[in-house]
Amino acid sequence: MALENLQPREVFTRFEELCNIPHGSGNLQQISDHIVSFARERGLEVTQDSELNVIIKAPGTAGYEDKEPVILQGHMDMVAVKNDDCDIDMKTEGLRVTTDGEYVWAEGTSLGGDDGIAVAYCLALLDSKDIPHPPLEVVITTNEETGMYGAAAIDLSGLKGKKMINIDNEEEGVFITSCAGGARVYSKVTMAKESVAGALCKVSISGLLGGHSGEMIKYGRGNANIIAGRLLKNLSKAIIVNLVSIGGGVADNAIPGTASLEFVVANDKVDEAGNIVNNTLAELKGELEGKDDNINISFDKISENEAVDAFSAASTESLAKMISIMPDGVQAMSAMVEGLVETSLNLGIIKTEGNLVTLEQSVRSSVESSKNVLIGKLLTIGELFGAEVTVSGQYPGWKYRQHSELRDHMVSVYEKMYGKKPLLQAIHAGLECGILSEKIDDLDCISIGPDMQDIHSASEKLSVKSASNVWEYLKAVLA
Template sequence: MNPILVEKDYKKVLHYFNEISAVPRGSKNNTAISNYLVEYAKSHGLEYVQDEYENVVIIKEASKGYENAPAVIIQGHMDMVCEKTNDCTHDFLTEGIDLFVDGDYIHADRTTLGADNGIALAYSLAFLEDETLKHPRIEAIFTTDEEVGMDGAIGLDVSILKGKYLINVDSEEEGSLLISSAGGLTATCELPVKRINEKGLKVHLSISELQGGHSGAEIHKNRTNATKLMARLLFELKDSTDFYLADLAGGLKDNAIPREASSYIVVESKELDALQETVKSLTAKYKNELVTSEPGLTIDVAVQEEGKYSVLHPTSFEKLLFLLLNTPNGVQVMSSDISGLVESSLNLGIFKMEEEKAVYCFSVRSSVNSYKQFICSRLQYMANFLGGEFYVRGQYPAWEYKKESFLRDHMCKIFKEQYGREAKLEAIHAGLECSFFAEKIPGVDIVSLGPDMNDIHTPKERLSISSAIRVYQYLEKVIEGIQ
């Protein structure tokens, strides 16, 4: 463990964050971290349940004097978004995260850090181990695959739980208490394509170094979608250059704004000079347009071999490009009730071409269910109009605002005592597992919070050490005050 983390640790919070970071835990790769949590429960003599979804629940009975206090649930998810820089060879399936400390921040070496949601796991394990904490019954819930549809929360059997209050640790701003979140779904359009064989020079076009980010938390920050920008590049390029499209791909996660996109086109050799000049001119134009929002924008052209290639039939290319250019993307509606809150949005997170189809994968979010369905209807209408198909998966409800909440009032009171200022009460556009627990546990009182994190879901992700400790100390007082 890094000596700085040892020095700054408090009640083993950073110790457990370090241990968790050493375990591979990308979405759909939960076995190792799930088993780690089970071994923790066994070694500490705690009651636990591990279910078929690899969710884990660990229970610690109330300390003396708190036997009649209502039980408290602490909840977070095991999985992390796995992103890395182009020069990074890290294998997320088999390797843990390489941590380093820079000042007050924990970083990862050219990968996502996994503080979203590793800090929740670290907090829970530290609370479960602390014999000095005065507390009611603690029920720690560790769910799987939150980042790819919340499958763990959907499948969790809550019958073992007695908790009346649920503290979700899946937020990224100290001092902000979340009290509501948007519902969402993943929508997929599949467009059939036909291919032909054409001779020519293969050219690789790539867009990189965009900011990207979380499609819920950062969709309003005017960050450019690399796939949509690649579609624009091809659209404007075809006005001056004849080419065929062999392949196009962008994005890795439906809930992450794509930072990179790549395409392969086939041109006649005599067109190469004109193509390179046009791309150079378009690059300058895009850089000028995006100088503030995307200062790192990079567009590269790499000439490959002459040969015979499988490319899209021109009609298929036009349909594919039409859908890429015209599907809605980004913020659709701002809330009329809560200033600054995005009400409805969508993000083209993944685009890929297969031999016989093009696949468009969107993350759709809204705090208004009817508008969420309208966005889906628009996507389905466009896909069907062009001869494609449309699917919905991973649908989750909104977590609605609770007008009367003891937990919210209690946490606001403790916050004012510790920080000397009022906590911010916020609703967010991102989806949280809280929505499923609100449905599954009648009358449960929920608040979500977390320490300061920046640039989650990107290789720039970092966690403030001092904030992580302060929030843990705050939660100690919150838990001790529930009697």
């Protein structure tokens, strides 16, 4: 095992076991069954529902049997992304985890520390014979990354706990106390097809940083899908273009780092098309300087004088205009919390299937009316361009709790361990705390976690030292 020499060994052993099981969103049967088997092998009460959510109950240790239960919560799915040159099939293969002793990462892919580390902590606690804790109610949800669908469906009526520690934060010493609400918006555009002859060309966008669309949206990183739409508009404005396909991104809540276009132009317009692409790249390099410096756009002629089944020039131009006027990125900053994004959206996925081009966007806001206004804009844009627009996966924000016994207790334990106060923070990313708070009356919850870098990207890293610190802190809180 690659991580067997890391401490705490009990945590990293469980984490590596999880990494060996494919568990991208929507591909969770195997990992859910693994967690259920783990609990049953230890004689623990466990339930698995139709959405593959898992709830495990463990009694309190000696002297803690009659204490109030504590809920520990995380999600089992990860955003499964990889570099273009990575040969792993993330639907069927595990991750190639590695470490230098300071960080843990996966070669060529995302690591899934978000939120595999939470599951690893929970399993290590459940496996222990000597860690003191009150009764535990462990809630591991599914498909958090694609819309919090597991949390929305889960039945928590059998839980007795009123205090919940969510382990889905990525910064040690930062306690999340509230978060934004959000929704997914899907725009399906029906394209007119025709057979055209000319030069088949391909444009590939790469080198962008990507990252979590809640946490990283404020940095102004390039969105490969938005750039693809811009390129298509620049091309179709100057010459006749017949789009063959457009695609990019792997999750609506991840800023896409790559995208591509295939299209047909007249044979004598290939050089002009290449010049347009190069000029657009030069503009983007200036615009993204200091924010996303390594953007690259390649232009290749694949063939010429060949009949190709493509979208009409009118449909191509219409789609380009639609993407070009879509809002994207930060829409408003909070006036109440300095540096907090209030409202944003991310065009995370574009895909072409048959005669349909689908755009998938993640909308977030800590102000419910602002979220609804932004969704309304997307509905209006879709209506103007004849697209079918649907909204799903809406989840509420998590409101700050003025009086919190759990927060006071966790702050006190942190101060005793580290001699300083933790940072209490509201975030723009979405957490399941809002949904679960609606299912348990008067739920008191806090979100914590160890340091991670560049989650939702192939550059993701988990700090070994921080993972150890949070483990020791979590044990102290429970004790």
